[in-house]
Amino acid sequence: MDIAPYTGDLDLDDATTDEQLYALLLMLYNRAGSPSYRTMEIRARGLGMRLSKSKVGDIYNGTRFLGRDELVAFVCACGLAGVDVLPWVRAWERVKDNMGLRGDESPQAAQLDRLRERVRDHALQAARAEADALIAHARAEADALRDEALREHAEIRRRVVEASQRAEAAERKADLVETLSVRTEKIQKPAVEAHSNAGQGTSPGWPGLQPLQPANEVERELLRAAANNDHDLFLQTMAGAEVLLPTPEDMDYTLRPGRTGFPWQRREVDGATVVPVFTSPERLIEAARAAGTGMEYIALPFTVALRYWPHSEWSLVINPGAPAGGTILAHQLADLARWADQQAAQRMADGFEPQNDVEQRLFEAATRRDTDAFFKVLLGAQVLVPAEPETPWGIAPDDPEFPWRPVAVHGEVCVQLFTSLKWMNEAIGSSRFVMPTLLEMVSAWPDVSWTLVLNPGTPIDATMPGEQVRALSRSPRGRHRSLEQLGDQGAPPTR
Numbered sequence: 001m002d003i004a005p006y007t008g009d010l011d012l013d014d015a016t017t018d019e020q021l022y023a024l025l026l027m028l029y030n031r032a033g034s035p036s037y038r039t040m041e042i043r044a045r046g047l048g049m050r051l052s053k054s055k056v057g058d059i060y061n062g063t064r065f066l067g068r069d070e071l072v073a074f075v076c077a078c079g080l081a082g083v084d085v086l087p088w089v090r091a092w093e094r095v096k097d098n099m100g101l102r103g104d105e106s107p108q109a110a111q112l113d114r115l116r117e118r119v120r121d122h123a124l125q126a127a128r129a130e131a132d133a134l135i136a137h138a139r140a141e142a143d144a145l146r147d148e149a150l151r152e153h154a155e156i157r158r159r160v161v162e163a164s165q166r167a168e169a170a171e172r173k174a175d176l177v178e179t180l181s182v183r184t185e186k187i188q189k190p191a192v193e194a195h196s197n198a199g200q201g202t203s204p205g206w207p208g209l210q211p212l213q214p215a216n217e218v219e220r221e222l223l224r225a226a227a228n229n230d231h232d233l234f235l236q237t238m239a240g241a242e243v244l245l246p247t248p249e250d251m252d253y254t255l256r257p258g259r260t261g262f263p264w265q266r267r268e269v270d271g272a273t274v275v276p277v278f279t280s281p282e283r284l285i286e287a288a289r290a291a292g293t294g295m296e297y298i299a300l301p302f303t304v305a306l307r308y309w310p311h312s313e314w315s316l317v318i319n320p321g322a323p324a325g326g327t328i329l330a331h332q333l334a335d336l337a338r339w340a341d342q343q344a345a346q347r348m349a350d351g352f353e354p355q356n357d358v359e360q361r362l363f364e365a366a367t368r369r370d371t372d373a374f375f376k377v378l379l380g381a382q383v384l385v386p387a388e389p390e391t392p393w394g395i396a397p398d399d400p401e402f403p404w405r406p407v408a409v410h411g412e413v414c415v416q417l418f419t420s421l422k423w424m425n426e427a428i429g430s431s432r433f434v435m436p437t438l439l440e441m442v443s444a445w446p447d448v449s450w451t452l453v454l455n456p457g458t459p460i461d462a463t464m465p466g467e468q469v470r471a472l473s474r475s476p477r478g479r480h481r482s483l484e485q486l487g488d489q490g491a492p493p494t495r
Contacts, residue, residue, distance in 0.1 A: 003079070004079040004080055004081065004084065005028060005031035005032045005078060005079055005080075006031065007028060007031075007080070007084065010024050010027060010028070012024060012087045012088065012090070012091040013087075013091070015091045015094070015095060016094060016095060016098055017095060017098065018062070018065050018095055018099065019062070020095075021091055021092065021095050022059070022062040024091070025059060025071075025074065025075075026060065028075060028078050028080075029060065029074075029078060031078075032078040032079050035077075035078075037053035037056040037057055037060075038053055039077075040053075040056045040074070040077040040078075041053050041056065041077075043076070043077040044073040044074075044076065044077045045356050045357065046356075046357055047073075047076050047077070047382075048356045048357075048358055048381065048382045048419070048420070048435075049069070049072065049073035049076065049077075049356075050069075050073065050355070050356075050420075050421065051070065051073035051074060051077060055070055055074075056074065059074055065095075065096075065099070066092075068089065068092055068093075068096075068393075069421070071088060071089065071092050072085060072088075072089065072393075075088045083394070085393075085394075086393065086394050089393050089394075147282070147285075150281050150282060150285065151215060151282060153281075154215055154216065154280055154281055154282065155215075155216075158216055158217075214324055215279070215280035215281075215282045215283065216279065216280055218237055218238075218241045218279045218280075219279050219280060219283070219319075219324040220324075221233065221237040222234065222237055222238075222279070222318075222319075222324040222325060222326075223323060223324045225237065226323060226324070226326070234326065235336070235339075238302050238318070238340075239302065239303065239339075239340045239343045239344070240302075240343075240347070241279060241301075241302045242279075242299055242300065242301055242302065243277040243278060243279060243299070243300065243301075243302045243305060243318075244277065244278040244279070244280070244281065244284050244297040244298070244299055245257070245265075245277055245297055245298050245299075245300060245305055246265040246276060246278075246284065246288075246293070246294070246296065246297050247263065247265065247296045247297055247298055248263055248265065248294065248296065249294055249296050251263055251296070254429060254430060254431070255429070256298070256300070256304075256428050256429035257300070257304060257305060257307075257308035257310075257428075258304070258307070258308040258407055258409075258416065258427055258428040259386065259405075259407065259428050259429070259431065260405050260407060262308075262310075264310050264314075265293075266314060269317075272313075272315060272330075273311070273313065273314045273315070274314065274315045274316070274317045274320075274327070275314055275315075275316055275317070276317045276318075276319075276320050277302070277305060277316065277317070277318055277319075278297070278318075278319055279318065279319055279324070279325070281297075283319045283322050283324070283325070284297055286321070286322065287319075287320055287321055287322075290321060301344070302340070303337070303340040303341055303343070303344045303457060304427070304457070306333060306336060306337035306340050306341075307337050307340075307341055307409060307410060307456055307457065308407060308408060308409060309333050309334070309337060309408065309411065310408055311330075311408075312330060312331070312333075312334070312411055313330050314330055315327055315328065315329050315330045315333075316328045316330075316333060333411070334410050334411030334412075337410045337411070338410050341410075341456060341457045341461070344457045345457060345458055345459050345461060346459075348458060348459055349459045352458075352459045352460075354460075355419070355420035355421075355422050355423075356419070356420055358377060358378075358381045358382075358419055359419050359420060359460055361373075361377045362374060362377055362378070362419065362460040363459060363460050365377060366459060366460055374462065375462075375464075378438045378454070378462075379437075379438055379439050379442075380437070380438075380439070381419065381437065381438055382435045382436065382437050382438075383417040383418065383419060383435070383436065383437070383438050383441065383454075384417065384418040384419070384420070384421065384424050384433045384434075384435055385403065385415075385416075385417060385433055385434050385435070385436065385441070386403070386405060386416065386418075386424065386428060386431045386432070386433055387403040387405075387431070387432045387433055387434050388403060388432060389432045391403050391432055391434060393434065394434075395434055396436060396440060396444075397436050397440045397441050397443070397444035398440075398443070398444040402434075402444070403434065404446055406447075406450050409451070409453050409456060412451050413449060413450050413451065414450060414451045414452070414453040414463075415450050415451075415452060415453065416428070416453050416454075416456065417438070417441065417452065417453070417454050417455075418433075418454070418455055419454070419455060419460065421433075423455045423458055426457075427455075427456060427457065442469050442470070445466065445469045445470055447466060448465075448466035448467050448469075448470055449466055450466050450469075451463055451464065451465055451466060452464040452465075452466070452469050
């Protein structure tokens with residue numbers, strides 16, 4: 001679409017209900033020529049946004065309240081851009097507030113949340129009554145039954161996850177036209193020694209626990225690695241594992257490692273600071289009961305915990321007190337995190353699914369190991385920058401209030417950027433974001449000690465030191481020189 005539809009007569013300031021907002025959206029759609037749902041989807045994808053045909057149909061028919069990102073994708077696909085989008089976002093926020101919704105929550109979701117809350121309260125009351133009765137009559141029997149139920153739940157969950165992974169792999173193979181090969185240069189596996197707990201019965205500074213049967217295949221492999229003193233098997237097993245990271249009971253449920261303010265649960269052991277992770281609910285419950293700590297946790301890939309390790313002097317303890325575990329010293333974690341992220345990216349490469357045209361071109365440049373082409377694509381692209389919920393939608397990187405939120409990535413101070421919602425959500429969970437261009441970001445880069453990190457842990461990831469980020473913001477000659485420096489250093493377009 002070459003000419004944006006005229007909207008000057010659309011009184012967005014008077015829209016206070018979802019019906020009024022949908023009527024205005026329908027007028028915009030008609031003035032844009034009533035493009036097909038497929039055309040709307042293609043236009044949104046070309047802008048780096050996601051808008052399915054079914055979502056367009058929902059908006060056209062007014063069957064459900066749309067989210068903020070869906071509204072932005074819809075009006076942009078109708079031909080609006082830049083400041084013309086902001087009145088629509090403000091109208092959406094006003095209607096959302098009038099409906100008493102939170103964030104992108106729909107009325108159906110709000111009703112479902114209330115139902116969940118009632119079910120949760122009812123289940124909690126029933127569980128407390130049952131627990132009181134069991135404790136009064138046979139505490140030991142209740143503990144045994146609870147442990148057995150947890151083991152069965154973990155096994156069912158493992159089977160569901162494995163079945164889902166097999167189905168996804170089969171779909172990717174069916175859709176794959178040709179096998180793509182990426183990353184001809186590999187990061188060497190770091191020389192890491194995991195100090196096993198096997199034979200000790202405890203980890204230093206942790207209460208002793210009775211050894212139990214392994215709860216899953218990861219723990220069986222860790223026991224085998226400990227029995228054979230096989231550090232390579234230990235690292236390979238953990239690189240593909242999911243771990244449980246303890247959290248405080250009152251934590252904001254949206255927080256994840258990789259976002260400022262995440263509450264890492266650490267302990268002082270023999271004068272050193274350590275952070276525990278666990279490979280099953282059984283191991284976490286055992287350690288929590290022995291140490292008198294809480295049992296709240298989040299589950300995430302081990303590679304994510306390594307990537308965002310918060311402090312260079314904190315060590316990592318896997319399953320403290322259990323033989324299926326060990327300790328990785330603080331100075332080894334940064335190199336291990338880089339290697340683990342490369343392993344994760346290689347596992348994704350064969351079935352990689354770009355989320356938009358920009359990612360398709362980045363992936364093609366990465367497979368050719370063409371650094372110059374990779375960063376030229378990036379310079380003209382929009383990127384997603386994580387932000388706080390109150391961040392204004394259209395804020396620019398040169399604004400003093402822009403959400404520059406550096407975090408630790410592979411032991412370095414970094415600012416993370418993403419080329420689609422999928423990779424941002426997989427890395428740091430659901431988050432508000434803003435969408436400047438990369439050129440706007442590098443032009444306003446505030447600190448040369450900060451490293452730029454793009455899509456970490458994927459086949460289209462990249463890093464750039466702060467000095468080279470600044471060079472990209474200069475004249476075309478300076479940009480070319482910066483890209484040449486990357487090539488001279490032998491740096492591939494992806495890690």
